[in-house]
Amino acid sequence: MIEKSIIELHELIKSGLLKPETLIDEVYENIAKYNDKYNAYITIRDKKDVLADLAMASDKKTSLLYGIPYSMKDAYLTKDVRTTAASAILEDFIPPYSATVYKKLQSAGALLIGKANLDAWGHGASTENNDFGPTKNPWDDSRVAGGSSGGSAAAIASSMCKFSIGEDTGGSIRNPSAWTNTTGLKVTYGRVSRYGAIAYASSFDTIGPMGGSAQDLAIILETIAGVDPYDATSSPEPVPNYLQGQTLKVGNLTIGMPKEMYSHGLDPEIKSSIEEATVEFKKIGVKVVDVSLPIAEIALAAYYLIAPSESSSNLARYDGMRYGKGRELFTTENIRRIMIGTYALSSGYYDAYYRKAQKVRTLLIQKYEDAFKKCDVLLMPVNPGMPPKFGQLVNDPIQNMLADIYTTSINQVGVPSLALPAGFSKSGLPIGMQLVGQKFAESTILNLGHKYQSVTHWHTRKPKL
Amino acid sequence: MAKTKQIITTNDVQHVAQLANLPLDPAKIPLYQKQLEDSLEYVRIVQTLDLDNVEETVQISGLTNVWREDVVDPSRTFTQEQALANAPSSLNGFFMVNGIMKE
Numbered sequence: 102m103i104e105k106s107i108i109e110l111h112e113l114i115k116s117g118l119l120k121p122e123t124l125i126d127e128v129y130e131n132i133a134k135y136n137d138k139y140n141a142y143i144t145i146r147d148k149k150d151v152l153a154d155l156a157m158a159s160d161k162k163t164s165l166l167y168g169i170p171y172s173m174k175d176a177y178l179t180k181d182v183r184t185t186a187a188s189a190i191l192e193d194f195i196p197p198y199s200a201t202v203y204k205k206l207q208s209a210g211a212l213l214i215g216k217a218n219l220d221a222w223g224h225g226a227s228t229e230n231n232d233f234g235p236t237k238n239p240w241d242d243s244r245v246a247g248g249s250s251g252g253s254a255a256a257i258a259s260s261m262c263k264f265s266i267g268e269d270t271g272g273s274i275r276n277p278s279a280w281t282n283t284t285g286l287k288v289t290y291g292r293v294s295r296y297g298a299i300a301y302a303s304s305f306d307t308i309g310p311m312g313g314s315a316q317d318l319a320i321i322l323e324t325i326a327g328v329d330p331y332d333a334t335s336s337p338e339p340v341p342n343y344l345q346g347q348t349l350k351v352g353n354l355t356i357g358m359p360k361e362m363y364s365h366g367l368d369p370e371i372k373s374s375i376e377e378a379t380v381e382f383k384k385i386g387v388k389v390v391d392v393s394l395p396i397a398e399i400a401l402a403a404y405y406l407i408a409p410s411e412s413s414s415n416l417a418r419y420d421g422m423r424y425g426k427g428r429e430l431f432t433t434e435n436i437r438r439i440m441i442g443t444y445a446l447s448s449g450y451y452d453a454y455y456r457k458a459q460k461v462r463t464l465l466i467q468k469y470e471d472a473f474k475k476c477d478v479l480l481m482p483v484n485p486g487m488p489p490k491f492g493q494l495v496n497d498p499i500q501n502m503l504a505d506i507y508t509t510s511i512n513q514v515g516v517p518s519l520a521l522p523a524g525f526s527k528s529g530l531p532i533g534m535q536l537v538g539q540k541f542a543e544s545t546i547l548n549l550g551h552k553y554q555s556v557t558h559w560h561t562r563k564p565k566l
Numbered sequence: 567m568a569k570t571k572q573i574i575t576t577n578d579v580q581h582v583a584q585l586a587n588l589p590l591d592p593a594k595i596p597l598y599q600k601q602l603e604d605s606l607e608y609v610r611i612v613q614t615l616d617l618d619n620v621e622e623t624v625q626i627s628g629l630t631n632v633w634r635e636d637v638v639d640p641s642r643t644f645t646q647e648q649a650l651a652n653a654p655s656s657l658n659g660f661f662m663v664n665g666i667m668k669e
Contacts, residue, residue, distance in 0.1 A: 195651065336627065399615065420587075425654075440598060444582050456622060460623075463623045498604060515626035
């Protein structure tokens with residue numbers, strides 16, 4: 102049942118053919134079978150608490166998300182439910198208040214099942230760098246699920262929830278989505294309130310939905326988007342009806358292929374899968390043109406200065422006094438990022454590193470503006486290669502950085518991007534691609550993604566568990 | 567591209583760790599020294615670009631001066647018990663913290 106779309110589940114629940122309790126049972130059965138193997142969840146709620154939430158939501162039966170079981174990356178405060186950021190520093194932390202995104206999903210009648218694994222404090226692209234054990238990829242358990250929202254992606258791929266809420270600072274939603282054959286949306290900066298989210302890099306952090314299809318994500322985004330008085334950076338831009346947006350025609354749209362984003366060691370199988378996807382886009386009437394976006398390397402360099410700088414500042418609050426344990430419990434990866442950030446911000450190096458990176462950010466915005474003069478949407482790879490084996494990324498800081506080469510510029514510019522399945526390698530590993538839109542054009546990329554998923558079948562494939 | 571390597575010394579590592587209030591395992595200092603040097607080597611691309619006439623971007627929300635009324639929001643206040651619930655150490659309703667001065 103859980104593999105059906107949110108709309109199908111809603112229709113079944115509404116007509117009485119499916120009880121939400123049955124869906125919850127199915128999810129808990131899958132958790133019992135698979136969570137030990139894949140380690141997708143850090144905290145799993147008691148089923149009786151979920152059933153109590155369901156009883157409380159009985160007035161929300163018209164909501165499309167009523168009774169739908171979901172997970173959240175363990176980077177969001179959930180009142181009375183442990184929140185760890187996958188770090189030993191917060192292993193006993195019980196939040197006294199809730200993130201806005203959690204409150205909105207509660208109001209819609211969705212049911213939180215558990216808190217999903219990640220790289221501690223969001224620092225990583227493999228969900229290996231944490232204090233709760235690595236998440237394994239349901240497509241091949243000798244490989245990582247990506248990161249940092251790897252637990253969310255693995256939980257969706259192994260049917261341990263219907264959808265998840267991830268966080269994307271430099272690719273943390275898109276990277277694991279692409280490596281697990283799931284669909285994930287990095288939203289425009291400010292589209293979703295960050296109140297109650299544990300900050301990594303505040304000027305890049307975005308909260309977005311991850312799930313089985315662009316249609317499911319449209320429903321979730323409409324629920325969680327919008328201005329929030331508790332987050333001054335949340336945008337007053339009106340929230341459109343994303344589901345209705347997916348009924349619009351796409352024949353007037355142009356996709357730009359930035360040729361420079363197909364180099365930097367891109368796996369040839371990923372390249373050919375995306376080229377095959379352009380054939381499908383053309384079939385549904387979309388124009389495909391070449392554009393130029395020669396920024397990947399400088400974007401990655403600027404990202405790995407600005408993100409650690411902001412992170413070193415954000416993580417300074419963990420002093421082991423008001424809540425949480427001591428700073429000696431940061432992982433090696435955390436310590437390195439904090440030190441790089443502190444170095445880049447320190448007297449004598451601020452101008453040479455941090456200020457230069459902020460200027461690069463301006464260049465990136467200009468280059469994206471230039472590219473968007475020739476097209477509505479950019480089509481790019483998400484990851485340079487297939488999901489690595491354990492230890493390949495976590496032990497090599499430079500390889501760890503390079504995993505983000507196609508994703509970080511998008512966070513610095515603030516535009517939205519939809520990662521979606523584009524095929525499989527000969528060895529049976531999932532391949533993803535991303536549709537990058539202009540600011541607040543989530544409707545356009547969700548519509549294009551939905552049209553693509555209406556004529557292809559990649560996203561419906563599930564791993565043999 | 568400038569190829570002169572930014573040299574990171576053991577002292578640099580210890581200085582940065584002190585600034586960031588990070589208790590370092592001395593055995594790991596050579597590791598951090600190398601990792602910092604490698605990482606800075608990569609990000610130094612930004613120093614090779616002509617950026618003299620480029621403005622800095624600090625945020626991309628497009629918003630300026632977002633105000634709220636200066637009133638207490640009771641839904642966002644904690645009781646003393648809630649505020650202290652996660653404290654590793656508290657006494658008589660206060661947080662216990664490490665001393666910063668010696669007698």
